Amino acid sequence: MEGTGTNLRLPLNPPFNTEFEAIYEGQAAAGSRLDQGLTILKAANPYKGVNIRLWDPNVRPSNVQQWSFLIEQQFAGEQVLSVGYVGQHGTHLVVPMPYFQKRLLGVNPDGSPKTEASPFLAGNPDLKNIAQISGTASGANQRYDSLQANLRRRFN
Numbered sequence: 001m002e003g004t005g006t007n008l009r010l011p012l013n014p015p016f017n018t019e020f021e022a023i024y025e026g027q028a029a030a031g032s033r034l035d036q037g038l039t040i041l042k043a044a045n046p047y048k049g050v051n052i053r054l055w056d057p058n059v060r061p062s063n064v065q066q067w068s069f070l071i072e073q074q075f076a077g078e079q080v081l082s083v084g085y086v087g088q089h090g091t092h093l094v095v096p097m098p099y100f101q102k103r104l105l106g107v108n109p110d111g112s113p114k115t116e117a118s119p120f121l122a123g124n125p126d127l128k129n130i131a132q133i134s135g136t137a138s139g140a141n142q143r144y145d146s147l148q149a150n151l152r153r154r155f156n
Contacts, residue, residue, distance in 0.1 A: 008053045008096065008136050014046040048129040054099065056137040064090040070148075078154040086146045093140035100133035 011017060070084035102115040121127045 008055070008134055010053055010055065012051075013053055014050055045129060047127055049131045051132045051134055052100075052127075052130055054133065054135045056097075056135060056139075059094070059136065059138045060092040062090060062092050062094065062138065064088065078156070080152045082148075082150040082152070084148040086144075086148065088142070088144040090140075090142045092138040093142060094136060094138050095140040097135040097137045097139075098132070099135045100130070 066086075066088045068084065068086040070082060072080055072082045074080050100118055100121075102117060103119065105114045105116055108114050117128065118133075121130075
């Protein structure tokens with residue numbers, strides 16, 4: 001099964017994984033030793049500023065079909081004309097989805113977009129401070145068609 005990269009792994013979601021940061025500017029190094037471990041870092045809200053990752057439960061493997069044919073005709077004077085067709089069609093291609101996309105309500109007087117938060121998160125106050133919801137879905141399709149022509153002449 002193809003994917004969209006390691007950044008969309010579900011174990012990276014809080015509370016299973018939490019990122020902490022401690023900045024020591026202008027201070028001397030801590031007086032502890034390595035065998036004493038790190039200082040305890042606390043996050044007041046594990047969802048503040050995080051990227052929630054999710055997968056569509058209906059993700060399907062991609063299906064890609066390819067086809068081609070070529071016709072050649074030889075003419076007098078050592079000339080050969082080749083005309084070919086190449087095609088490809090893919091369905092259920094995996095794509096990253098921004099599920100945290102805000103709703104567009106209109107345009108402000110200054111021309112900027114007027115938006116509101118996603119209605120799916122309105123009932124959960126813990127999720128109002130998240131930065132993004134990155135999802136994986138298999139809803140993309142693609143099609144490629146090409147005509148290839150070639151005229152060759154052999155010089156003796």
